[in-house]
Every structure is written in C-alpha cells, then in structure tokens.
Amino acid sequence: xxxxxxxxxxxxxxxxxxxxxxxxxxxxxxxxxxxxxxxxxxxxxxxxxxxxxxxxxxxxxxxxxxxxxxxxxxxxxxxxxxxxxxxxxxxxxxxxxxxxxxxxxxxxxxxxxxxxxxxxxxxxxxxxxxxxxxxxxxxxxxxxxxxxxx
Numbered sequence: 001x002x003x004x005x006x007x008x009x010x011x012x013x014x015x016x017x018x019x020x021x022x023x024x025x026x027x028x029x030x031x032x033x034x035x036x037x038x039x040x041x042x043x044x045x046x047x048x049x050x051x052x053x054x055x056x057x058x059x060x061x062x063x064x065x066x067x068x069x070x071x072x073x074x075x076x077x078x079x080x081x082x083x084x085x086x087x088x089x090x091x092x093x094x095x096x097x098x099x100x101x102x103x104x105x106x107x108x109x110x111x112x113x114x115x116x117x118x119x120x121x122x123x124x125x126x127x128x129x130x131x132x133x134x135x136x137x138x139x140x141x142x143x144x145x146x147x148x149x150x
Contacts, residue, residue, distance in 0.1 A: 009111060014099055015080045022080075025095040027109050028116060029125040030060040032076075035133055035141060036089055045089045048144045051130035060120065060127040093124055 008021050033055040037046045054072055056063040068075045076086055083100050090097045095105050105112055108122035119125045131144065
C-alpha cells in the first residue's frame with residue numbers, strides 16, 4: 001500500500017488526494033451502508049438500522065468492497081465529483097463531508113488517533129447494531145429508524 005503523506009487531509013484538496021489517501025478518509029463507521037428513508041416532500045433523510053446486504057456488521061465494513069457495484073448496483077461510489085450530489089444524506093461526522101465543507105476531522109477519527117478502533121470506542125459507529133436488509137421487508141424499515149441525522 002502506498003504510504004500516506006503526513007496529515008494530508010489538512011493540506012491536500014480532495015481532488016488531489018491519491019486513491020489510498022481518499023480511502024483512508026473513511027472512518028469505518030458504517031453509516032453510509034445503512035438504508036435511509038428520504039421524504040420527497042420535505043427532503044428529510046432518516047437513517048434506519050437496516051444495512052446493505054453486503055455490510056459486515058462485526059467488521060463494520062462492506063464484505064465485498066471491490067465488487068460492491070456488481071452485487072448492489074445502487075451502491076454509491078463516492079468520488080470528489082459525486083460528493084456534492086450525495087453529501088446531504090451523509091453522516092455529519094463523515095470525513096468526506098467535513099473536508100468538503102472545510103471542517104476539520106473529529107478528534108476520534110482514525111487518521112487523527114492512529115487507531116482504527118477509535119471510531120467504535122467513541123460510539124460513532126454502527127458496529128453490532130444493524131440488521132440485514134435481507135432479513136427485514138422494506139415496508140418495515142420505518143420500524144427501525146435510528147436517531148442519527150445527517
């Protein structure tokens with residue numbers, strides 16, 4: 001794996017990051033893999049604890065990240081170009097969204113702490129809290145809304 005530049009997120013624009021730097025921004029919270037309910041009349045987005053069928057709840061990551069679009073065609077591949085179109089539904093603590101808005105990373109972010117577990121130990125992940133979309137009918141998703149707001 002390519003070595004990351006020190007504190008690159010503070011000096012390198014999103015569009016100029018290397019692929020490994022871009023991927024390293026992900027804190028592993030798993031919230032982007034949750035199914036959301038979006039109300040067209042208000043624009044409100046509510047998170048559910050219903051995760052994508054590829055989500056690994058224990059690892060809090062996609063079980064087949066390199067091939068996710070093949071298995072889940074509606075999966076959003078986040079890029080600097082797509083970020084402005086999808087940021088509205090991303091978690092408020094998401095590094096991609098924060099940097100796009102000109103905000104710093106939270107102090108618990110793994111790039112800041114050097115420890116991938118701080119996302120989980122600080123309570124900012126959904127590890128161990130999700131249900132698979134394969135197990136819950138879509139008509140019942142409203143019964144599984146969680147408090148997280150974008």
